[in-house]
Amino acid sequence: MNSQEVAALLEESRQAAAAGPAQPSEEDKVEFQRCQASLSAELSMLLEEAVAMKWPFVPEKWQYKESVTSEDKTNLQDLISEHLPQLLKFLRASIAVGDSQFAISVVFLVDRFLYWADASKKLLCIVKALHKHYPATPIPPQVVIRQARLSVNSGKIQKAEYILSSLINNCGATGHWVYHTDSERTLVQAVSIQIRGQVLQKLGLWLEAAELIWASLVGLFALPLPDKKGIGTSLGLLASILVSMNDKDFHAFTTCPQIDLVSKHAQTETTPSYVANPVCLHVIFLPCCSSYY
Structure with a gap:
């Protein structure tokens, strides 16, 4: 996924977040379900854990282990890079149906990857808009520190x-x-x-x-x-x-x-x-x- 495509999806999400809550259409609901179903089991689990506030920073597999196996040596960045289109589309769909918790959780997962891709500024604009319209939705410490x-x-x-x-x-x-x-x-x-x-x-x-x-x-x-x-x-x-x-x-x-x-x-x-x-x-x-x- 090239930088222009990333920027376009982030801009669509920013505009949707800035517009504030609206009654989602049936098309929006179907798109949300489709995007959610397209995520891998590992990503779905990570998103659920993010919603549940399981960790203040998204952890790498090797980060807290004394003994690291070959399975632990894969960085989360590789997983995010492989599935970035699905995640950003799910972010857009989550905002469209007013699910701020899933939207912030997607931001949480892609935050570190997009920081290294020099796209954090756009991502944080989405967070700012979501926080304005959904002030009760928790913002992860990692995202606060990113600012x-x-x-x-x-x-x-x-x-x-x-x-x-x-x-x-x-x-x-x-x-x-x-x-x-x-x-x-x-x-x-x-x-x-x-x-x-x-x-x-x-x-x-x-x-x-x-x-x-x-x-x-x-x-x-x-x-x-x-x-x-x-x-x-x-x-x-x-x-x-x-x-x-x-x-x-x-x-x-x-x-x-x-x-x-x-x-x-x-x-x-x-x-x-x-x-x-x-x-x-x-x-x-x-x-x-x-x-x-």
């Missing part, structure tokens, strides 16, 4: 700061989204802190950025099943930041009481209570740089 990422990329740092700080300070709260475990909240906070670290990295605030990336690592390692994808991203960012530091900042970072570069986890007295009863990460792990929030 922050786009804001950073377009230089709208203040907007990104507002989104990220809200997620961090409110323990991941995103309106009507329901978290099933405290670890899901922790994951959202850790990713928000990670992106905020990237913001400070872009601004050349190496020490402050490194402290935030370290805090994200502590949160990601503290999950019941450590997030390999998130940990890999944070480690890569931290390495890039450390080689950019001057000697003074590097010394300050490596001698910070909350940071231990030798052991696998940060050695802090608060870690056990955090794992048992998670609270905002910035309060626990960043007493030395809480003023940056």
Whole structure:
């Protein structure tokens, strides 16, 4: 599916979402059922799980496994790429019949793929229109954070700061989204802190950025099943930041009481209570740089 076809389907969905709820025609209902039936069993299951808010981020098969088999090595991106036409048509059909939950769930599944295809802006316009007309429909944290990422990329740092700080300070709260475990909240906070670290990295605030990336690592390692994808991203960012530091900042970072570069986890007295009863990460792990929030 080429970029023009993707853009055309997204624009049709945006226009339908912007128009607001309308009485669906019989043709709309038939098209919705046809599009739903065209989805593979795996995609149908993922959409149902997205509607049920099973995860705050769409997971890869290998992301939380210690031992990865050949079956786990396929990225979700490949599945989405193969079935993108069906998904985007189902998005359009869901909007036409007023099923905002399925519409947002499709957005959730295709979000990461379309980000790499440089089509996130159009997708988020659809989310904005749906949220306006269906304010009670939960917006996934991944999609909320995507807005922050786009804001950073377009230089709208203040907007990104507002989104990220809200997620961090409110323990991941995103309106009507329901978290099933405290670890899901922790994951959202850790990713928000990670992106905020990237913001400070872009601004050349190496020490402050490194402290935030370290805090994200502590949160990601503290999950019941450590997030390999998130940990890999944070480690890569931290390495890039450390080689950019001057000697003074590097010394300050490596001698910070909350940071231990030798052991696998940060050695802090608060870690056990955090794992048992998670609270905002910035309060626990960043007493030395809480003023940056």
